[in-house]
Amino acid sequence: MLKNEIISDHEATLPHHRKVYELLRQHISDGVFSEGDLLPSENELCALHKVTRPTIRKALDRLANEGFIVRHQGKGSIVKGAPKGVGILAMKGTTSAVGKENLITRIIVKPEIRNWSEAFSFSLTQTEAESGCIYMERLRLVNNKPVFFDITMIPNINFPRFTSRNMDNKSLFDVLRKNYRLEVKGGEQRILAITADERLQKYFGVPAGHPVVQLNRKIETNREGIFIYSQVFCNTDEFVLSGNF
Amino acid sequence: MLKNEIISDHEATLPHHRKVYELLRQHISDGVFSEGDLLPSENELCALHKVTRPTIRKALDRLANEGFIVRHQGKGSIVKGAPKGVGILAMKGTTSAVGKENLITRIIVKPEIRNWSEAFSFSLTQTEAESGCIYMERLRLVNNKPVFFDITMIPNINFPRFTSRNMDNKSLFDVLRKNYRLEVKGGEQRILAITADERLQKYFGVPAGHPVVQLNRKIETNREGIFIYSQVFCNTDEFVLSGNF
DNA sequence: AAATCCAACTTGTAAATACAAGTATTCATG
DNA sequence: CATGAATACTTGTATTTACAAGTTGGATTT
Numbered sequence: 001m002l003k004n005e006i007i008s009d010h011e012a013t014l015p016h017h018r019k020v021y022e023l024l025r026q027h028i029s030d031g032v033f034s035e036g037d038l039l040p041s042e043n044e045l046c047a048l049h050k051v052t053r054p055t056i057r058k059a060l061d062r063l064a065n066e067g068f069i070v071r072h073q074g075k076g077s078i079v080k081g082a083p084k085g086v087g088i089l090a091m092k093g094t095t096s097a098v099g100k101e102n103l104i105t106r107i108i109v110k111p112e113i114r115n116w117s118e119a120f121s122f123s124l125t126q127t128e129a130e131s132g133c134i135y136m137e138r139l140r141l142v143n144n145k146p147v148f149f150d151i152t153m154i155p156n157i158n159f160p161r162f163t164s165r166n167m168d169n170k171s172l173f174d175v176l177r178k179n180y181r182l183e184v185k186g187g188e189q190r191i192l193a194i195t196a197d198e199r200l201q202k203y204f205g206v207p208a209g210h211p212v213v214q215l216n217r218k219i220e221t222n223r224e225g226i227f228i229y230s231q232v233f234c235n236t237d238e239f240v241l242s243g244n245f
Numbered sequence: 246m247l248k249n250e251i252i253s254d255h256e257a258t259l260p261h262h263r264k265v266y267e268l269l270r271q272h273i274s275d276g277v278f279s280e281g282d283l284l285p286s287e288n289e290l291c292a293l294h295k296v297t298r299p300t301i302r303k304a305l306d307r308l309a310n311e312g313f314i315v316r317h318q319g320k321g322s323i324v325k326g327a328p329k330g331v332g333i334l335a336m337k338g339t340t341s342a343v344g345k346e347n348l349i350t351r352i353i354v355k356p357e358i359r360n361w362s363e364a365f366s367f368s369l370t371q372t373e374a375e376s377g378c379i380y381m382e383r384l385r386l387v388n389n390k391p392v393f394f395d396i397t398m399i400p401n402i403n404f405p406r407f408t409s410r411n412m413d414n415k416s417l418f419d420v421l422r423k424n425y426r427l428e429v430k431g432g433e434q435r436i437l438a439i440t441a442d443e444r445l446q447k448y449f450g451v452p453a454g455h456p457v458v459q460l461n462r463k464i465e466t467n468r469e470g471i472f473i474y475s476q477v478f479c480n481t482d483e484f485v486l487s488g489n490f
Numbered sequence: 491a492a493a494t495c496c497a498a499c500t501t502g503t504a505a506a507t508a509c510a511a512g513t514a515t516t517c518a519t520g
Numbered sequence: 521c522a523t524g525a526a527t528a529c530t531t532g533t534a535t536t537t538a539c540a541a542g543t544t545g546g547a548t549t550t
Contacts, residue, residue, distance in 0.1 A: 015503060041530060052505050054299075057531085065310060073531045074512030189488060192481035193438040193456035211438035211456040236437035240366075243434055260533060286500060297535050302501090318501045319542030 016051050017058035022178075024059065028068050028079055035081035039069060104144070109137035111163045113156055119229045120216040121190060127225055132156040134163065139203055147239050149203050150232040157226065184228070187219035196235075204235040213241060261296050265304035273313050273324055280326040284314060287322075349389070354382035356408045358401055364474045365461040366435060373472070377401040379408065384448055392484050394448050395477040402471065427471070432464035441480075449480045458486060 014022070027033055040048065045056045060077060063069045069077045114135040116124060133153045140148035152172065159180050176182040196210040204210070215232040234241055259267070272278055285293065290301045305322060308314045314322045359380040361369060378398045385393035397417065404425055421427040441455045449455070460477040479486055 017503080043530085053531095054506095055504065058503090060531095061306075071531065072513085074514080074529080076513095076530060191436060191458055191486040191488075193458040193479075195454075195456050209440075209454050211440050213436055213438040213458065234438075241436040243436075262533080288500085298501095299536095300534060303533090305501095316501065317542085319499080319544080321500060321543095 016049070017055045020045065020049055020051070020056060020059035021062050024063060025068060028063075028081070033079045035079055037079045038075075039077040039079060041076060104141040106139045106141065107136070108139055108149075109135065111136045111165070113163065114153075116153070119153065119218070120231050122188075122216070122218045122227075122229060125225055125227075128155045128227070134159070142239055145238065146204050146235065148232055148234050149200065150230060152231075153229040155226055181222075182226070183222040184219055187217055187227070189215055189217040191215055200233055200235075206235060206237075210235075212236075215241070261294070262300045262303035265290065265294055265296070265301060266307050269304065269308060270313060273308075273326070278324045280324055282324045283320075284322040284324060349386040351384045351386065352381070353384055353394075354380065356381045356410070358408065361398070364398065364463070365476050367433075367461065367463045367472075367474060373400045379404065387484055390483065391449050391480065393477055393479050394445065395475060397476075398474040400471055421473075427466050432462055432472070434460060434462040436460055445478055445480075451480060451482075455480075457481075460486070 024039070033039060039045075039060075042053055042056050042060065045060075046053055049056070060069065060071065064071050064077070067080055070080050071077045111134050113132050116129055116133050119128075134156050136152050138148075138150050138152070139146055140150070154176075162180075165175060165179075173184050177184075192214050194212055194214050196204060196206050196208065196212050200206070200212055201208060201210070204212070206212075213234040213236055215230075215234065217228075217230045217232070219228040219230065221228065269278075269284070278284060284290075284305075287298055287301050287305065291298055294301070305314065305316065309316050309322070312325055315325050316322045356379050358377050361374055361378050364373075379401050381397050383393075383395050383397070384391055385395070399421075407425075410420060410424075437459050439457055439459050441449060441451050441453065441457050445451070445457055446453060446455070449457070451457075458479040458481055460475075460479065462473075462475045462477070464473040464475065466473065
C-alpha cells in the first residue's frame, strides 16, 4: 500500500470500506452517477479499489442503509439520488424547483467560542456545560430571498482550526464528518409556530405578526455525550420545510 | 444443523444473521436485557448460535444502526433500550408531562366516502384519483384544551365496514394494521407556519392572527401505490410538536 | 502500598474462499 | 419466429483466518 503513505493524515487513517463509502457518496452527490444509474458491480469496485468483496459490501451496505442506493439481487445497485433527509428538513419550493445553485448562505456570526447561554429548550450534560461552545449564526437565502435563520451551538471539544474554517458553501455537517469524524446520527426536534420578532422581521423582511416556524433540535453524534444544538427559524411563505421519515 | 429442520416455515427461510437480530431485538424489547446491560460478547454469541463472527457482527451492525445497542471497542456492546421514534411527531408539553389518559379525540367528521377534493400539496396517482377516498376530521384535546385538528384521507380500496367503525379511542393506524393489514412505513411531510383562519380560531379558541403549525403528510404503506394523506394543524402555545429522527 | 507492565479479554478491519439465489442475455430448438 | 434452456452475469449468505486496537484487571516490580 505505497499509495497510502502520501495521503494526508486524516484520510490515511480511514479504513478502506469507509474511503470507498465516502468516494461513492461524493460521486452520487456530485452527479457522477445520477438517479436510476446502475452502480459498477461489486466485483468491478473490488478491482477498482483493490480490496475484496466484503470490504466493498460494507461500503455499499451503508450507502443502501442511508438511502443513496437500492440493491437488487442479480441485477445490481441502483442509484437513488439524494439521501433520505436524515430527519434534517430540506426545503421545497411551492412554486418551482430549486437547485443548489440558488442557495446562498450568509454568515451572520462567524464560528466563535462562547459560553453556553442556553441550549434552547434542551438541558445540557455536565461535560457540555463545563466546556464552552462554538457558536454561529447563519442566514440562508433562496433565490436571493431569506428563508432560514439558524443558530448552531457545538460543544468546544478539540476541533483544531474550526473557527477559522471557511464555511460559506460547505455543509457544516460535511465539515464535521470529513475533518473531525463527527457524524450525525439522529436526534430530537421540537416544532412550534411563532410570530416574527424584530430581528426576524429585519432578516426576513416581513411585517410584525408574520407567522414563522421555529425548530429546536438536539442532534446526536457518534461521540458519546456530544450533541449539536440548533435552532432554525423558517419563513414558509414561499418555501416550506420538507422532510422524509 | 438439525435444529433448523423443526423450525416453522417462515422462520426457517430467514438467514442466520437476521434470526440473531430478531432474537436480540426481541430480548431487548422484552427486557431480558435492560438499558445499560452488557450484551454477551461476539464470541459468546457465536458459540450460542453456532455461527461465525461475521454473521453475529452483521446482526449487531443492524442493532447498533437502529439504536438498540452502542458498541465500544475493547469493552463490549451496551444495550441502549427503546427504538427511535420513526419520525412521527409526538407531542410534548412545555409545562408538565402528559400521559395518554389526558388525550381525548373528538370526531368532527366521521369517516365517509368522498371524492378527492385535493391531497393538500401532494399529487395523486391515477389509481388513487379514480377510486374515491375515505375522509375524516378529528380534533384532539390535551387536558381539555384543543391542540390538534387533523384531516385524514385514505384511498377507498376495499376496507369493509370501515366507515362504520368506532374510532373514538383507537389509533387510526392501529385499526388499519390490525383489521386491514395496512402498515405504515414512512413518508414525506411538509411543514409551514400560518395564522389561524376562522375555523381554527373557533376550534382552538384563539384570536385572529394566532400562529399555527400546519403539517401536510403523505404516508407510505406496505401496499404499493397506496398512500395516506393527512393534514394536521397544531396550536403550539402550550404543546410543541416533538419527534425523533 | 503504589505504580507499572503484561496478559487476556473486548470490538474493528480485512483478506480469501465458497456456494446460493436472482436476473438477463444468448443460443439452440421447436 | 417464438419458446425455452443453458450460461454468464449480478447480489446474498456464510465460513475461516489473521491481525489491529481499545479496555480491563491481575501480577510483578519498585
